[in-house]
Amino acid sequence: xxxxxxxxxxxxxxxxxxxxxxxxxxxxxxxxxxxxxxxxxxxxxxxxxxxxxxxxxxxxxxxxxxxxxxxxxxxxxxxxxxxxxxxxxxxxxxxxxxxxxxxxxxxxxx
Amino acid sequence: xxxxxxxxxxxxxxxxxxxxxxxxxxxxxxxxxxxxxxxxxxxxxxxxxxxxxxxxxxxxxxxxxxxxxxxxxxxxxxxxxxxxxxxxxxxxxxxxxxxxxxxxxxxxxxxxxxxxxxxxxxxxxxxxxxxxxxxxxxxxxxxxxxxxxxxxxxxxxxxxxxxxxxxxxxxxxxxxxxxxxxxxxxxxxxxxxxxxxxxxxxxxxxxxxxxxxxxxxxxxxxxxxxxxxxxxxxxxxxxxxxxxxxxxxxxxxxxxxxxxxxxxxxxxxxxxxxxxxxxxxxxxxxxxxxxxxxxxxxxxxxxxxxxxxxxxxxxxxxxxxxxxxxxxxxxxxxxxxxxxxxxxxxxxxxxxxxxxxxxxxxxxxxxxxxxxxxxxxxxxxxxxxxxxxxxxxxxxxxxxxxxxxxxxxxxxxxxxxxxxxxxxxxxxxxxxxxxxxxxxxxxxxxxxxxxxxxxxxxxxxxxxxxxxxxx
Numbered sequence: 394x395x396x397x398x399x400x401x402x403x404x405x406x407x408x409x410x411x412x413x414x415x416x417x418x419x420x421x422x423x424x425x426x427x428x429x430x431x432x433x434x435x436x437x438x439x440x441x442x443x444x445x446x447x448x449x450x451x452x453x454x455x456x457x458x459x460x461x462x463x464x465x466x467x468x469x470x471x472x473x474x475x476x477x478x479x480x481x482x483x484x485x486x487x488x489x490x491x492x493x494x495x496x497x498x499x500x501x502x503x
Numbered sequence: 504x505x506x507x508x509x510x511x512x513x514x515x516x517x518x519x520x521x522x523x524x525x526x527x528x529x530x531x532x533x534x535x536x537x538x539x540x541x542x543x544x545x546x547x548x549x550x551x552x553x554x555x556x557x558x559x560x561x562x563x564x565x566x567x568x569x570x571x572x573x574x575x576x577x578x579x580x581x582x583x584x585x586x587x588x589x590x591x592x593x594x595x596x597x598x599x600x601x602x603x604x605x606x607x608x609x610x611x612x613x614x615x616x617x618x619x620x621x622x623x624x625x626x627x628x629x630x631x632x633x634x635x636x637x638x639x640x641x642x643x644x645x646x647x648x649x650x651x652x653x654x655x656x657x658x659x660x661x662x663x664x665x666x667x668x669x670x671x672x673x674x675x676x677x678x679x680x681x682x683x684x685x686x687x688x689x690x691x692x693x694x695x696x697x698x699x700x701x702x703x704x705x706x707x708x709x710x711x712x713x714x715x716x717x718x719x720x721x722x723x724x725x726x727x728x729x730x731x732x733x734x735x736x737x738x739x740x741x742x743x744x745x746x747x748x749x750x751x752x753x754x755x756x757x758x759x760x761x762x763x764x765x766x767x768x769x770x771x772x773x774x775x776x777x778x779x780x781x782x783x784x785x786x787x788x789x790x791x792x793x794x795x796x797x798x799x800x801x802x803x804x805x806x807x808x809x810x811x812x813x814x815x816x817x818x819x820x821x822x823x824x825x826x827x828x829x830x831x832x833x834x835x836x837x838x839x840x841x842x843x844x845x846x847x848x849x850x851x852x853x854x855x856x857x858x859x860x861x862x863x864x865x866x867x868x869x870x871x872x873x874x875x876x877x878x879x880x881x882x883x884x885x886x887x888x889x890x891x892x893x894x895x896x897x898x899x900x901x902x903x904x905x906x907x908x909x910x911x912x913x914x915x916x917x918x919x920x921x922x923x924x925x926x927x928x929x930x931x932x933x934x935x936x937x938x939x940x941x942x943x944x945x946x947x948x949x950x951x952x953x954x955x956x957x958x959x960x961x962x963x964x965x966x967x968x969x970x971x972x973x974x
């Protein structure tokens with residue numbers, strides 16, 4: 394696929410972030426500025442329970458929620474943490490830096 | 504206070520986590536000048552890890568907590584409107600409520616404020632109470648995939664707070680409180696309580712709370728600690744940014760519904776669930792968005808959320824750097840060697856009663872196993888070592904062994920035979936004790952006030968004992 398026909402998620406989304414949702418979960422938000430980009434990514438199916446499980450290498454059963462949220466032009470999913478936030482060995486108490494791999498997800502434009 | 508069809512009430516929120524960083528004065532003053540009916544803020548968060556609840560401390564410095572309480576109290580008393588703070592001092596434990604109550608007294612004395620009625624309530628739940636309820640057969644149900652609370656887990660717990668719904672706030676308002684300091688509470692309940700009490704629907708009231716609890720995080724461009732005002736009517740909720748450069752847009756308000764939450768559609772509070780699935784967002788002026796369509800679904804039984812933290816042990820930290828490409832490539836073997844030396848001294852972690860953790864920065868220190876690039880290593884690594892054990896002495900020895908033994912790792916065929924890692928400090932450092940979240944559960948109650956102790960008191964200028972002494 395040539396570069397003219399693909400884009401990285403970071404080029405299409407306005408916001409890509411992760412954050413604690415309570416003490417046992419981390420939630421990921423991918424928010425778009427325009428409806429076209431949002432619909433494009435939704436249609437492309439590059440973000441699904443299966444694709445993000447594969448990307449992060451975790452069991453899909455760890456995903457507790459996966460929603461496409463039209464009012465905010467957002468795709469959102471939530472996972473169970475390996476250990477509660479702030480436990481010894483947790484390197485990200487706020488869960489704030491777990492989104493990075495999403496930035497490079499390749500989205501086909503056709 | 505206005506009630507009845509077509510009437511509105513306006514709620515000012517200057518800070519989404521009072522104390523974590525100070526509120527911004529400019530937009531607060533602009534908001535206060537519009538004469539809101541209530542001034543409110545949430546001061547709590549479970550984002551900060553289990554340490555503050557377990558050790559009964561705040562992460563916020565007192566001067567920042569005081570800064571915001573002073574701004575809010577002086578403005579509220581000047582306007583003659585209620586001021587409500589929930590989840591005092593990050594955790595909402597009893598000592599944090601007492602701390603805020605004292606600050607309110609001090610500020611009132613300092614400013615010579617006219618007497619007012621202060622209401623406050625405690626949220627801590629005695630461990631014995633939970634033990635008794637469990638003995639009686641009550642299931643304390645786990646949230647987010649956790650099982651029911653066990654006696655072992657309860658025994659490992661130092662402190663538990665119950666997360667209040669609207670009930671203690673409504674009761675204190677009924678008793679005439681003009682200023683309320685709440686223990687641990689649902690963020691949304693702080694705002695919903697006075698709205699419900701004034702006769703607005705639970706749906707609009709909880710939605711109002713949901714949209715206001717993080718202050719300007721519901722506005723754009725992104726800027727924290729700026730004031731927003733929520734207006735409730737019988738038909739809708741409208742939220743308006745006060746900062747001259749911020750706007751509450753459909754995107755920013757709808758986007759906020761999903762911030763820090765598992766999904767954007769449901770918010771559970773003691774007594775039911777706010778369903779936002781069919782919310783409709785409309786821009787009504789450049790700075791304001793109107794929301795309709797929220798639904799409140801009452802629950803059959805009132806279940807109150809419990810948060811608990813327990814101490815795991817004392818904790819030390821060490822740090823090493825690695826530059827030799829041969830060692831970088833075999834860093835797992837280096838850590839394994841050091842772990843083996845700790846095992847030789849103390850046995851396996853379980854039997855020896857310790858934890859030893861490594862975070863390899865330059866590889867996957869931030870994300871651990873979830874990092875897709877965990878097999879790509881930078882040309883140099885920084886490895887943080889954490890040791891946890893029951894006593895300070897043992898935690899130090901575990902950490903020192905786990906750190907220093909990396910220097911002596913026996914990698915076959917290594918060229919460097921005078922030390923395998925670099926020490927920026929040839930020592931380990933004591934850091935805060937390790938705690939963990941032991942409770943993220945709910946318990947059923949017949950009386951929604953059952954877990955909370957409510958108090959009211961008159962605050963008259965000059966009662967602050969410290970100031971009396973100083974004078």
